Amino acid sequence: MSFQPEHEIHKRRFGRNLGIGLLLALFVGIVFGLTVVKVLAIGEKRGFDGVVRQEVTPQVKQP
Amino acid sequence: MTDIRISDLPVEAGFGDYVQLLKPRVMSLVVFTALVGLLVAPVPVHPFVAIVSILFIALGAGASGALNMWWDADIDGLMQRTRNRPVPSGRVQPGEALGVGMALSGISIVMLALTANFVAAGLLAFTIFFYAVVYSMWLKRLTPQNIVIGGAAGAFPPMIGWAVATGGVSVESALMFAIVFMWTPPHFWALALFMKTDYSDAQVPMLTVTHGRKSTRTHILVYTILLAPVGIAAAFTSIGGPFTLAAAILLNGWFLIGAWRIWQRDEVQAEADKYAVEKAVFRFSLYYLFLHFAAFLVEAALRPYGYGGW
Incomplete structure (x- = not known):
């Protein structure tokens, strides 16, 4: 007996595999989305180390 | 082979x-x-x-x-x-x-x-x-x-x-916890009354099996009485308001009437109408929880328009 190129297990488990694949894709989307939301929530940071510097930050004019 | x-x-x-x-x-x-x-x-x-x-x-x-x-x-x-x-x-x-x-x-x-x-x-x-x-x-x-x-x-x-x-955590979240906590026993015991043989077949010590069905009916009434002040108290916190209070009074009153009817019946009456009251109270208990929490949500939604809250 030799395995067919398309083994029956591929057909039998198609639903399971598709479901897990979609769940993993959803998980990746969630982690990416959370990253975007959390990074944006931090607010604007200047400089490589996140320290606000006078020379690159617009001065706030006092009234 | x-x-x-x-x-x-x-x-x-x-x-x-x-x-x-x-x-x-x-x-x-x-x-x-x-x-x-x-x-x-x-x-x-x-x-x-x-x-x-x-x-x-x-x-x-x-x-x-x-x-x-x-x-x-x-x-x-x-x-x-x-x-x-x-x-x-x-x-x-x-x-x-x-x-x-x-x-x-x-x-x-x-x-x-x-x-x-x-x-x-x-x-x-x-x-x-x-x-x-x-x-x-x-x-x-x-x-x-x-x-x-x-x-x-x-x-x-x-x-x-x-x-x-x-x-x-806060008083509000503790009261939301308490509503579901106090609601669970009468909800499940109403189910246990008409799912007669299941729990005894499985040897699960459900109240209906260990203390009898009359005692279960009493327990349903007692827990429903204890549930009412919890639901009404939640309406007086920062998540409540007049709308929630009205909903809490109506829902708890309704649930109490159902529990009272269950308590008044015996097995002969329940068998005669195939546990109609028990089934109705079980169904209502599902609506009770949904509507009680929906009332909190409505109150919160009304707040920006100056209507919700105290």
Whole structure:
């Protein structure tokens, strides 16, 4: 007996595999989305180390 | 050489069977109460963070459901209501249910900690532990008060939702917890009254089996009486208002009338109309919880327009 190129297990488990694949894709989307939301929530940071510097930050004019 | 035919192998689980392990119907209640807890909290949450938090709270609840199905497969197979669950029916192996439960528990707790905060994740971890270990493994087969104490597991979601927003617990979240906690016993005992043989077949010490049906009817009335002040008290907190108070009075009054009718009946009357009152009260109890929490939500929605709240 030799395995067919398309083994029956591929057909039998198609639903399971598709479901897990979609769940993993959803998980990746969630982690990416959370990253975007959390990074944006931090607010604007200047400089490589996140320290606000006078020379690159617009001065706030006092009234 | 012996051929192995597909028909000789155990029935293979489909994706839907693994979804069934997570008790989707219970999950829907968890999603709703957790969402209300989150939305009525005084701290706004980013919509994406809110949706993802609710998703992982639901996943954690589902994980505890899978652990419960793994542990209870022997008694689930004896009860008509649970006989077709994936593990007792042989579609999912017990080890798979354990694996799914443990993996999803870890994923949901860690992800909730990263998405929201450690208080919410800690409460979720405790909920899973409480349902899987304290309720399923310890109390369910030991005491007829199993439903009372086990009900705490189902009561945590609104508290977790509140913690996602605020990072803590408060009187409001404790009262939302108390509503579900006090609601669970009369809800399940009404079910136990008309699902007559199931629990005794499985040797689960349900109140109907250990203390008799008259005592169960009394317990339903007592817990419904104790539930009423909790629901009404919640209406006087910062999440309540005139609308919630009116809803709480109506809903609790209605539930009390149902519990009173159950208490007045005996088995002969119940058999005669095929447990019509018990079934009606059970159905109403589902609406009760939904509408009570919906009232909090409506109150919160009215607040920006100057109508909600005190």
